[in-house]
Amino acid sequence: MKILGIAGSTRKEKQSGVYTLVQTVLENTGCEYELISLKGKKISGCIACLGCVKDNICKVEDDLTELRVKVVEADAYVIGAPNYYSTLNAITHAFLERWFQFRHQEGDTLWGKLGVAVGVGGTSGQFPADEIEKFFAYNFIETVAKVTGQGAASCFSCGYGETCKVGVPHMLYGEGVKITEEMIPNVNEQPEVMKAAVDSGKLLGQRLGKEHDRIQVTQKMQQKFMEMLEGSA
Numbered sequence: 001m002k003i004l005g006i007a008g009s010t011r012k013e014k015q016s017g018v019y020t021l022v023q024t025v026l027e028n029t030g031c032e033y034e035l036i037s038l039k040g041k042k043i044s045g046c047i048a049c050l051g052c053v054k055d056n057i058c059k060v061e062d063d064l065t066e067l068r069v070k071v072v073e074a075d076a077y078v079i080g081a082p083n084y085y086s087t088l089n090a091i092t093h094a095f096l097e098r099w100f101q102f103r104h105q106e107g108d109t110l111w112g113k114l115g116v117a118v119g120v121g122g123t124s125g126q127f128p129a130d131e132i133e134k135f136f137a138y139n140f141i142e143t144v145a146k147v148t149g150q151g152a153a154s155c156f157s158c159g160y161g162e163t164c165k166v167g168v169p170h171m172l173y174g175e176g177v178k179i180t181e182e183m184i185p186n187v188n189e190q191p192e193v194m195k196a197a198v199d200s201g202k203l204l205g206q207r208l209g210k211e212h213d214r215i216q217v218t219q220k221m222q223q224k225f226m227e228m229l230e231g232s233a
């Protein structure tokens with residue numbers, strides 16, 4: 001069983017809460033995995049050219065072209081994204097949007113696989129985690145767990161964080177804030193978040209270790225997807 005991990009942050013690995021959490025989930029699965037950072041990659045959104053409708057292969061050539069085979073071969077995904085404007089950041093959205101290529105001619109490439117959704121935000125990571133779960137649902141991938149944490153907003157290190165009235169330090173600590181190392185959110189220092197990442201990895205490993213019945217998961221997710229659509233109608 002092989003798991004593909006995608007860290008959708010564009011920040012350096014050491015600075016990124018998303019990277020830390022995706023890596024922690026993967027390390028605890030007990031399965032073979034590959035972790036890919038989207039930092040520095042050029043991936044455009046779907047351009048609706050319909051070049052993929054016959055063969056389920058996207059014809060846009062960019063850094064997703066070589067990632068496609070890894071998506072196809074994985075049995076499960078751990079995908080994480082930062083919260084930008086209360087949704088996914090653009091590159092993770094583009095990466096997932098391009099999975100449109102798998103949704104033609106009853107293409108079942110992704111159906112019945114498993115996923116863990118990870119979100120990190122300056123205040124909350126819930127929005128991106130929920131969005132990733134939605135993308136999983138569109139592909140009948142079951143989200144077995146979601147992990148969310150609070151990361152370091154750039155405002156803590158941009159140089160203007162103590163005076164900027166629209167920055168996160170001002171928002172969280174008010175007028176006259178003095179930035180200290182301790183107040184900068186770091187997922188490594190959020191025990192409940194790290195535990196959730198460890199537990200999610202173990203759960204994903206267990207689910208893959210047992211007889212993972214993709215047909216059964218597909219049927220369950222098709223039902224859930226219909227309920228999701230009905231709920232939003």
Ligand SMILES: Cc1cc2nc3c(=O)[nH]c(=O)nc-3n(C[C@H](O)[C@H](O)[C@H](O)COP(=O)(O)O)c2cc1C
Nearest residue numbers: 009016017018082084085086121122123124151153
């Ligand atoms: C353009 C931009 C928009 C952002 N918007 C939000 C937001 O709406 N809500 C939030 O909680 N954090 C927001 N953030 C903060 C990031 O989510 C936060 O820095 C997070 O730690 C990034 O993930 P990373 O540490 O893996 O890079 C924003 C950051 C940027 C650069």
